[in-house]
Amino acid sequence: MIQELFKAHTVSYTLPSIIGSVAASIILGLVVAMVYMYRNTYSKNFVTTLAALPVLVQLIIMLVNMNGNLGTGMAVLGAFSLIRFRSVEGNSRDIATIFWAMGVGLAAGMGYIFYAFFFSVIVTIYLLVLNTSSFGNLSSTAERELKITIPEDLDFPGLFDDLLNKYGYEYRYDSVKTTTMGSVYELAYYIKLKDVKNEKHLIDEIRVRNGNMPVVSSKISSKTNEL
Incomplete structure (x- = not known):
């Protein structure tokens, strides 16, 4: 009985089956968009695209199934490989x-309506649990780029x-350059702090040693090479 629910029920595309698939894609598209908006920054254009994407994918899959041509299917696959979705750089949640x-559009287009609803419920609950829990929260460890004058x-x-060993698990000396007509040097280090709460103490001890000259501690981009 349960296996029957996961089977495609729209082998031949009739008007009622098409309307049912479109309705499922619209509903699930809105669910996807609303789950994405929960505790996340977003733009109207992006969430609108998410809501419409299942219907668009379903349309393409239905056309391929109606045609029944393997070449057409490969052409559609190639077209999908050329699509690039623009989103905030580094935001894997968008992807x-x-x-x-x-996936919702593919399932609806192939007639697996119950499959699309069932796994959308699972994914929704899973994402909401992950977003509301402490899973993935930033730890006390942090990587910093230190620029010491x-x-x-x-x-x-x-x-x-000695200070970098005291406050960091590991560090790397990166570069040195002269500034202000060569009257001062600027040293650059990458350090993995043992506890980000001690960042101020590290800076204060560096200032004692460098004559209270400028010290800059900045976050390291995710694209920066690891220590």
């Missing part, structure tokens, strides 16, 4: 939601090694 919306008469090799 996962796009795949979800496309020192006077030209200060011998900098190994000058801050």
Whole structure:
């Protein structure tokens, strides 16, 4: 009985079956968009696209099934490979939601209506649990780029090694450059802090050692090479 629910029920596309599939795609598209909007920053254009994507994918799949031509199916696959969805850089949640919306359209277009609803419920509950729980929250460990300014008469090799070892699991000396007509040096380090709460203490101890000259601690982009 349960297996029958997951079987395609629209082998031949009649008007009622098409209307039912379209209605399912619209409803599930709205569900996908609303789940994406929950505790997330978004633009109207993007969520509108998410809501419409299942219907668009369903239309293409229905056309392929009606045609019954393998060549047409391969052409559609090639067209999908050329589509690029623009979203916030580095936001993997956008990519996962796009795949979800496309999966709903594929299932509805092939006639697996119950399948589309069943797994949309599972994905919705799963994402809501992950978003409301502490899963994936930032830990106390953090990576920082340190830029330390020192006077030209200060011998900098190994000058801050003890402090970086004290407050960090590991660090890497990156570069040194002269500024202000060569009167000062700017040292760059990458450090993985043991506890981000101690970042101020690290900066204060560096300032004592560099004569209270500027110290910049900034977050490292996700694209930066790991230590």
